Amino acid sequence: MTGTPVVKVGVLSFAHVHAGGFARLLAGMDGVEVRAADPDPDPAAPGEVRGAEFAARLGVPYADTYEELFAWGPDKVVVCAENARHRPLVERAAAHGVDVLCEKPLATTPEDGVAMVEACRAAGVRLAVAHPxxxxxxxxxxxxxxxxxxxxxxxxxxxxxxxxxxxxxxxxxxxxxxxxxxxxxxxxxxxxxxxxxxxxxxxxxxxxxxxxxxxxxxxxxxxxxxxxxxxxxxxxxxxxxxxxxxxxxxxxxxxxxxxxxxxxxxxxxxxxxxxxxxxxxxxxxxxxxxxxxxxxxxxxxxxxxxxxxxxxxxxxxxxxxxxxxxxxxxxxxxxxxxxxxxx
Incomplete structure (x- = not known):
């Protein structure tokens, strides 16, 4: 007897103000298993809560590195990093064959945006932008x-x-x-x-x-x-x-x-x-x-x-x-x- 298929979703970075809301939303969805990673909080100002502490507040399982999160085998990821850091994370997801929902704006330059689209197209994965x-x-x-x-x-x-x-x-x-x-x-x-x-x-x-x-x-x-x-x-x-x-x-x-x-x-x-x-x-x-x-x-x-x-x-x-x-x-x-x- 098999249960309902579970979609494994990774949240890459807590940098964006929407990241916490997305993580909570995913954690409350039936048929979804969520895990987050936020290993690059260096741009955070004093008093900003990021990383494992923020994941604990959200009640979301946490991976210490992006490599660990991808080793978990996500079906899809949500990229919530700083705008200039979208491209490397999207390209990493594409290399792992994982569909991506990327926070807006897609990137900081059209050239980076085009490279992200091409990387996902070449890998045969979906690239979507978070415009609710x-x-x-x-x-x-x-x-x-x-x-x-x-x-x-x-x-x-x-x-x-x-x-x-x-x-x-x-x-x-x-x-x-x-x-x-x-x-x-x-x-x-x-x-x-x-x-x-x-x-x-x-x-x-x-x-x-x-x-x-x-x-x-x-x-x-x-x-x-x-x-x-x-x-x-x-x-x-x-x-x-x-x-x-x-x-x-x-x-x-x-x-x-x-x-x-x-x-x-x-x-x-x-x-x-x-x-x-x-x-x-x-x-x-x-x-x-x-x-x-x-x-x-x-x-x-x-x-x-x-x-x-x-x-x-x-x-x-x-x-x-x-x-x-x-x-x-x-x-x-x-x-x-x-x-x-x-x-």
């Missing part, structure tokens, strides 16, 4: 309306992706070499990925960006951009304007949010990916309260990656590379003050 907002019911309602022709041809999209400064939990987010930048690379890729899906891979033809560090520049310990505006033109004629920032107050009850207004010829469609909440006020604590409800986007994404569940596919490596090309052009534009044309 594709699974938002609000986004899917907008996508259905656009693809059904309800809104007519899309003329413009106005979007915002704002959050808190992540350096409070993981210092490396503001280290240029490890992160690849600041709020631009951190928050732009989510919205670019949504439009890549909405427009079914329609390419971006021009990029214009402005960035600043008005919010945290006086502190002296945040050497990357913390806010900015981005304008993209697509080959179908649509224009995206994006407000991205780490502007959410530190003690706000919500980490941030992602919203879009899609302007079509016949209708305007609005969505807020994280607005399934009950809002209130805590008199004892004298603070606002936001209690979320509804579906968990991370779980929907993880189940799609692990088991192929649902009607929505996980972002693939090709889309991850396209987002990196937009980010690279945006940094070039912000540095020169000029529009950058893409092939």
């Amino acid at each position: 907002v594709r699974f938002s019911p609000a986004y899917l309602a907008v996508r259905d309306a656009v693809r059904a022709g309800t809104a007519g041809e899309v003329l413009a999209v106005a979007a915002a992706n704002n959050g808190y400064l992540p350096a409070g939990r993981r210092r490396w987010f503001v280290e240029p070499l490890l992160a690849g930048g600041g709020a631009l690379i951190d928050h732009t890729v989510h919205v670019v990925d949504l439009l890549d899906d909405l427009f079914e891979g329609c390419p971006v033809t021009s990029v214009y960006a402005q960035t600043n560090n008005v919010l945290y520049g006086a502190r002296g310990d945040v050497p990357v951009e913390t806010a900015g505006l981005l304008t993209l033109t697509y080959a179908n004629g649509a224009v995206l304007t994006l407000d991205f920032s780490w502007s959410q107050p530190r003690h706000h009850p919500a980490w941030g949010g992602l919203s879009m207004r899609v302007v079509g010829e016949r209708a305007v469609l609005e969505m807020d990916a994280f607005d399934q909440k009950v809002f209130g006020f805590d008199e004892r604590g004298r603070r606002g309260v936001e209690i979320p409800y509804g579906v968990g986007l991370d779980e929907l994404m993880m189940r799609a990656f692990l088991f192929g569940e649902g009607d929505v596919g996980v972002t693939d490596g090709g889309a991850g590379v396209r987002a990196l090309r937009v980010v690279s052009a945006a940094y070039a534009s912000a540095g020169t003050g000029r529009t950058v044309r893409l092939p």
Whole structure:
């Protein structure tokens, strides 16, 4: 008599702020056995909990090295390392014949992203990118309306992706070499990925960006951009304007949010990916309260990656590379003050 097949999933690194949530989620899933490894916590700031101690807090089995974790024989891995360290871990997983879900952004440069895609293609393994907002019911309602022709041809999209400064939990987010930048690379890729899906891979033809560090520049310990505006033109004629920032107050009850207004010829469609909440006020604590409800986007994404569940596919490596090309052009534009044309 045999039991239910178990999918063995490895979590590579606790560097990303989502790593702990992913590990807990996997540990609670039926049919999943999880193990984590985090042998490279050297960029961690004083007070950050990483490695075996963090795994113990999560209640997740731990491997001291990546070699030990791969010797365990995972079927799939989730890469949650610093952005600049994604490539070697993805290539190592590909060499072991293991499917990969990589945290976003896929890498810090398009060249590294292309190399990761090629390594996984050559090994015959799957490369996916962790963009859970594709699974938002609000986004899917907008996508259905656009693809059904309800809104007519899309003329413009106005979007915002704002959050808190992540350096409070993981210092490396503001280290240029490890992160690849600041709020631009951190928050732009989510919205670019949504439009890549909405427009079914329609390419971006021009990029214009402005960035600043008005919010945290006086502190002296945040050497990357913390806010900015981005304008993209697509080959179908649509224009995206994006407000991205780490502007959410530190003690706000919500980490941030992602919203879009899609302007079509016949209708305007609005969505807020994280607005399934009950809002209130805590008199004892004298603070606002936001209690979320509804579906968990991370779980929907993880189940799609692990088991192929649902009607929505996980972002693939090709889309991850396209987002990196937009980010690279945006940094070039912000540095020169000029529009950058893409092939």
